Amino acid sequence: MDLGSHPTFESHDDGTVLTSAPQDAPVDRATAAARRVVDAMLRTDRANANLDRVAEELNSIADHLEEHAPAVAERLIDMWNGEGVTRHDPVTGPENAIAPPIVLEGLSDGSVRGEVTLTMPYQGPPGCVHGGVSALILDHVLGVANAWGGQAGMTAQLNVRYHRPTPLFEPLTVTGRQMSVEGRKINTVGSITTADGEVCVSVEGLFIDAAVPRPR
Structure with missing residues (x-):
């Protein structure tokens, strides 16, 4: 999470x-539409959907996007020199199709909080969030905290504890809070909970x- 030199926050x-x-x-x-495609591909009836046509159209779209893509090094620099709040990370980035994305708020008590429905x-186990996805989300949220x-x-280091399966298709609350700073060492905690307050992770x-x- 890069907050840059002069981030602009919305209160x-x-x-x-x-x-x-x-x-x-x-x-x-466009990114929101790409998220719809990813989700729909996992839910579609593979026997009846015209996936040959889908593949042809998606390849055409990818060709168009790649024609307008600058060099990777140039794009990396552009992404780092953005508005001060990243728009491309895989957790909160609205420009990243693999991000849910989660919008996080900083609260007066020093914590950060966001809500998301995955x-x-x-999915990892049937109907539940993949454990690695939970860890990814919490790593990023702690960075923002x-x-x-x-x-x-x-x-x-991250010490992740899985208390119970984290459900898909249900509102989840993600929190983080910086607890202490000892020289260069920063200790931070966070959690993912259900709408009824059950701690999942x-x-x-x-x-x-x-x-x-x-990148330079």
């Missing part, structure tokens, strides 16, 4: 938005305050 009555919410912009609409692309807390760092993270290598 709400109950908190400050720390991540970029989807906008009515062509790239956001669907078929994030560190930035909100005033001292960010790179992930050194909890995490304790150790982060190290270090410069993040950036």
Whole structure:
């Protein structure tokens, strides 16, 4: 999570938005459509859907996008030098089709919070969120919590505890909070809970305050 030098946050009555919410912009609409395709591919009737036609049309779309893609190194730099709040990460990025995406708010008590309903692309056991997806989400949320807390760092260790299966197709609340800073070491905790308050996953993270290598 890169908050940049001068991030612009949007304040709400109950908190400050720390991540970029989807906008009515062509790239956001196109990315949302790509998410629909990924989800629909997992749900479609493979025996009756015309998947040959789907493959042809999707390859045509990919060809069009690749024709307008700059060099990878150039795109990496552009992504790092964005608005101060990333729009491309795989958890909160509205420009990333694999992100749900989650919108996170910073609260006055120092914590961050977001809500999300995960669907078929994030499935592990039947009807449940993949454990690796839960860890990915919490790693990112803890990073945002560190930035909100005033001292960010790179992930050194995550201790993830799975209390119960995390359900798909149900509202989930994701939280994070920076607990302590000891020199360069930052200790942060977080969780994923159901709408009725059941803890599905909890995490304790150790982060190290270090410069993040950036493309040049």
